[in-house]
Amino acid sequence: MDQGEVQSFLIVFSAIALSLAVTVVILFVLFQKRKNRLLKQRARDKEAFEKELSETQIEIREETLRNISWELHDNIGQLMTLAKIQVQMEESKSPQLEEASETMGKAIQELRALSKLINPEALKSLSLAEAVQLEMDRFNRMQFLKASLKVEGDTKPIDPKEEIILFRILQEFFSNTVKHSKASELLVLLDYMDGSLEIVAKDNGIGFEQKADGYSGIGLKNMRNRAKLVHAHLELFSEKNEGTQLKMTYYFVD
C-alpha cells in the first residue's frame, strides 16, 4: 500500500462518511420539525376543544337557570301570590293568619330576588356591583351570615357576556361559603383600576386544606375554567380554620 493509495482511500471513506452523517442530520431535523409542528397543532386543537366545551357547559347551565328562573317567577311566584291573596281575603283573620300572610310576602320577595339573580337576562341589565349587592342583600335577609360589598375606584362597564361569567364564579364561591364554610362573615371587594378589575371575596369560615397533589374539586375546577374563558387570573387561598379567599383579576379589553 503506497501513500497515494491510503490517501485516496481516506478521502473516499471520509466523503462517504460525511454524506451519510449529513443525511442522518437532515432526516433527524426534518422529522423532529414535523413532529413538533404536529404536536403543537394537536395542543391547539385540544385547547380549542376545551374552550368550546366550557362554553357549551356554561350555555347549558345558563339555559337551565333561565328556565328555573321563569318557573320560579311565573309559576311558583304566581301560586304564592294567589295564596297570599286568598289568606288576605279571609275576613276574620287570626294573628296566625296575619303572620302567615307576612311570611308569604317575604317568601315571594325572596323568590323574586332569587329568580332575578339566576336569570341571565335579568343579570344583563345589572352591573356586576349591583348583582353582587343583590346577592349580599339576599344573604343578609336570610341571616345566614353578615355579607358586605365594597366598591373602590370608578366603575366601568364590562361586556355582559363576560360579566355574567365573573358573577357565576362569585356565586360558586358564595355557594361554597354558605354550604360548607360555616362562616359568619362574607366580604366582597371590587376594586376598579385603570386596566383591570380586582375582585376579592373573603369569608371567615373553616377553610379547607389545599391539596398538595393539585387535585381540586369540581367547583374549583369550574371556577378556573370559567376564569380562563374570560382571561381572568384566579387565585384561591385557604387554610384550615383561617377562612377562604378568592382573588380574581379581570383585564379590560379596550
Add this chain to the structure above:
Amino acid sequence: MDLQYLPYVATVVQLSTAIIGTIHYRKYSKAKEKFFFYFLWFAILVEIGGAVLSDVFVLPNFWLYNLYTLISFSFYFFWYHSILKRRDFQKMVLTFAVLFVCLAFWNFTFQSWSSYHKYTFITGALLTMVCTIFHFWQLLNSDEILEVKYKLSFWISTGLLLFNMGMIPLMLLSSHLNFSEIQFYILIITLNFILYGCYSIGFLWTKEKYNRS
C-alpha cells in the same frame, strides 16, 4: 486475525440481526415487515452459499450474486409497493421495478457472468433510495411521525438509504480507484454495520401496535 476472514464479519453481523429479528418476530408478524424478515434469512443463505462456493469448492460465485442482486432489489420494490399508500408512489415503484428488471436481464444477456454486474446494482440502489424517500414522505405526512422510532419500516428505510448512499459511489469508483481488497472490505463492512445496525434497532424498538397498517 487472518485477513481472509474479514468478509465473514459482514455475514456475522447479518446473522445476529436476523437472530434479533427472530426473537422479536411476534411484534411485526402481522405487518408487511414480516416479508422483510424472511428476505433477511434468504440473504444469509445466499451469503453462506456464496462463501461455500468460493472458499470451499473454489468455484466462481458471481452468478449467484448477480441473481441475488436481481432478487433483492425486486424484493425491495415489491415491499415498498405494498407499504406505500399513495397511488402515484405505487405506480412509480412499479415503473422502477420494470425498468430495473429489464436492465438486469439486459446485463444477464450481454455481460459476462464471471463478473459482478455493478450497473444493475447501481440502478437498483438509486431506485431503492427513491423508494425510501417516498416512504419517508409518507411518514412525514401522517400521524405516524409521532411514533416514528417505533416503526420498523422507518428503520429499514433509514438503513437502506444510508447503505445504498454509501455503496453507489463505491461501486462507481471501484474501477478507478486502485483500492486494495482490504480497504474495499473495510468500507463495505462499515456500511453493513450501518445497515444491519438500523435493522437491529428497528427490531428491538418496534412495538406491535405501530406495525399494523
